[in-house]
Amino acid sequence: MSFEVFNVVRGLHILAVIAWMAGMLFLPRLYAYDAEQADKPDPLRSEMRGLLRQWQRRLLKIIVNPAMTAAWVFGVWMIAIHVYGFGEGWGFLAQPWMIVKLLGVIALSGWHGFLAGELKRIHAGTSVKSGRFWRMTNEIPFLIAVVVVLAVTMEWSFGLG
Numbered sequence: 738m739s740f741e742v743f744n745v746v747r748g749l750h751i752l753a754v755i756a757w758m759a760g761m762l763f764l765p766r767l768y769a770y771d772a773e774q775a776d777k778p779d780p781l782r783s784e785m786r787g788l789l790r791q792w793q794r795r796l797l798k799i800i801v802n803p804a805m806t807a808a809w810v811f812g813v814w815m816i817a818i819h820v821y822g823f824g825e826g827w828g829f830l831a832q833p834w835m836i837v838k839l840l841g842v843i844a845l846s847g848w849h850g851f852l853a854g855e856l857k858r859i860h861a862g863t864s865v866k867s868g869r870f871w872r873m874t875n876e877i878p879f880l881i882a883v884v885v886v887l888a889v890t891m892e893w894s895f896g897l898g
């Protein structure tokens with residue numbers, strides 16, 4: 738397996754991650770604006786919510802879901818290249834930085850699932866989350882991403898070799 742293929746997959750992985758993160762950082766902002774329509778009078782409220790919900794649905798379906806899928810596909814592809822192409826074996830996954838990264842990625846995927854579930858609840862009128870909640874939790878994915886990216890680029894070993 739050539740390094741060229743690996744590096745192309747790595748580039749595509751990073752691009753998918755950029756789109757995934759951008760979408761996950763913007764979606765809660767649309768949820769906050771939606772929740773903050775509660776004290777506005779109709780018909781302004783219904784009109785604003787109609788527009789905001791259309792943007793929420795499109796952002797999730799057109800950007801966030803496909804970007805997450807692509808990030809996983811290219812990431813798992815690189816794992817396969819390490820294990821089978823470069824013959825490094827499954828031990829590659831047991832490196833401390835890789836464990837930190839995968840835990841962070843699972844947390845990001847969980848946050849994604851929560852946001853997707855909330856979209857359904859917001860549209861059904863059953864979400865109890867406030868605008869303040871969405872503003873306060875908005876940076877969570879970015880903080881997880883800081884840990885994930887630094888774990889990979891610095892190859893943290895925690896003194897374990």
Ligand code: HEM
Binds near residue numbers: 747750754816885
């Ligand atoms: C979705 C599941 C993911 C999997 C299975 C995965 C797996 C991988 C693998 C195997 C590599 C190659 C590491 C190497 O050979 O050095 C890699 C590179 C990278 N990943 Fe991921 N990753 C995932 C998600 C993410 C996320 C969410 C981020 C950022 C928030 C991220 C950031 C990066 C970066 C920046 C690199 C390039 C590191 C470098 O070349 O120095 N990945 N990923």
